[in-house]
Amino acid sequence: MKMSRVATRVKPRYAGKRTRLDKPELLAPAGSLEKLKFAVHYGADAVYIGGQKYGLRSNADNFSIEEMREGVAFAAKYGAKVFVATNIYAHQEDLDGVADYLRQLEDAGIAAIIAADPAIVETAQQVAPKLEVHLSTQQSTMNWQAVQFWKEEGLPRVVLARETTMDEIAEMKAKVDVELEVFVHGAMCSSVSGRCVLSNHFTDRDSNRGGCCQSCRWKYDLHADEQSVMEPGENLFTMGSKDLCMIRHIPDLIDAGVDSFKIEGRMKSIHYVASVVNAYRQAIDAYMADPDNYELRPEWVEEIGKAANRPLNTGFFYSTPGAEEHIYEPEEKAAPYDFAAVVIEYDESAGIAVVQQRNPFRPGMEVEFFGPGGRRFVQRLDEFTDEHGTPLTVARHPLQQIRVKTDRPVAPLDIMRKRL
The missing domain is CATH 2.40.30.10 (Translation factors)
Structure with missing residues (x-):
């Protein structure tokens, strides 16, 4: 990422529409107990983890109940919270034991679950009332009426679809008094998030039950009538999206009313978690300390670049991504x-x-x-x-x-x- 070494004064686009002045939560991924500790130590207000059931990252080093207890105790020393992703779309057999599992999460001190399936949402409300239920991004919520619906169902927070625009976020916050959580950094789906069936088709691994094989990142040839139409020596192509990065747009996110800044990456390294959390922590704190004189510091952008795995963009926040926002050529490691x-x-x-x-x-x-x-x-x-x-x-x-x-x-x- 090329940049000036001079701090940049940032004028927020939504300065006249500000709906809140509370400091937003910085929510970090934690694919293991060690990553949880680094995320909290480097400034996360909350972390989201996966248990050994009902989550969408079945290949992560998911947490046992005892590890959750240890993670909750560590986070509490820093005043941080722990959320658990229970965000599968459940088939009937997936629901066996879900009530007992939710009770165990509540007993372990988990602050909230992130759920998409109404069966899991309702079960949690019935059997584990101390657990907050946050609506998963898997529900693809992109309008204020849907946000209002989930509020009326008793959910205090909605995790918006990655495809939501900044204008839509501002409208949601203006019309519905509910917490809004938004992905601000990390991998994007080349389909509408969570709706891809390529993984199911190619490998019989269900993306919506935790088995995504990231087939959009594979290398493909192009055939017509069983013959390749690619030139000899031409690179095979991929269909993956560039990664999301909103470090340059902290004022817009805060002034539009985002309550929780979510970083993607439970499968990413400790170095990635620490670097990205560290950068966003400093940027958020600097803006909240003096919004009128906030400056984007080049070292924050540099930190992001040192942990970036792919080229970066701003996703759907300001415009619909076009062909230039996808990665077709073999990826080069971006992080130096x-x-x-x-x-x-x-x-x-x-x-x-x-x-x-x-x-x-x-x-x-x-x-x-x-x-x-x-x-x-x-x-x-x-x-x-x-x-x-x-x-x-x-x-x-x-x-x-x-x-x-x-x-x-x-x-x-x-x-x-x-x-x-």
Whole structure:
């Protein structure tokens, strides 16, 4: 992402239509207990996770009930909440045991479930009244009358369809007193969200029951009359969408009335979660502190770029995406950095950090350390040792603890990344 190094003054498009001044919630994905802890540590007000049943990310490292309890306890230390996705469209056999499962979520301290199927919505309201029920984006809610319907059904929050425009959001908020949650960052569906059946057709994995194989990201040939019509050597094509990124448009989102900024990515890495949450946290806080003098800082955009997996756009917020907003050629890795290590502890007197290796690194390599609130610095690694003091020529063993001298102080859960 090319940008100026100068902060940019942003005039919100909806400044005259402001419906709220409360700080919006920053809602982050957590595909595992470790990712939950990083998301909360880096500034998320709430996280959404998947249990081992009834969710749409069956391939994620989904949470057991005991892991949920631990995650809830950790989040509570930061004043954060934990939501659980129970957002499948259920066949009859899927509903066996759902009431008991919802009671377990309530007992574990989960703040809310995210549901699409009316059977799950109604069951939760009946058997687990302390659980809030948030309507999933799978319901494709795109008009204020539908929002009003779900409010009247007792739901305090609606997660809007990714296809909703900024004008529609502002109208919904003006006409219905209900919380609106909106995806602001992450992967987009090349179909109307949740309505694709390619996965079912090609692999017998049901997208709406947690089995999406992301067939839009596959490579395809084009045939007519059983013959390829592509030129020799021509690249096979994909049908995937570019990713969503609204870091440049925080004022519009807040002033249109969005109550929860949702980041997609329960399958993404710790580095992605920490980087993206960190950037949005700073931008939201800066705008809420002084809306009239808010400036877009280039380092926030840079942080997003360091974790981006695909080209970025603004989705449906301002216009309907056209052909240029999809990815047809083989994708190149956009992010110029990779997760190298996480800080476990820091000896201030010696200036030595103990880091846990996540990807190989070696002496002489340029790395960047960063932490919550925008703390970051770049340095070149000197010689380093293992935990017993033995010098190493490369840190190649996953989860190995390494002693590294740092140019500046660092803190536990700070991340060290390397330039690719």
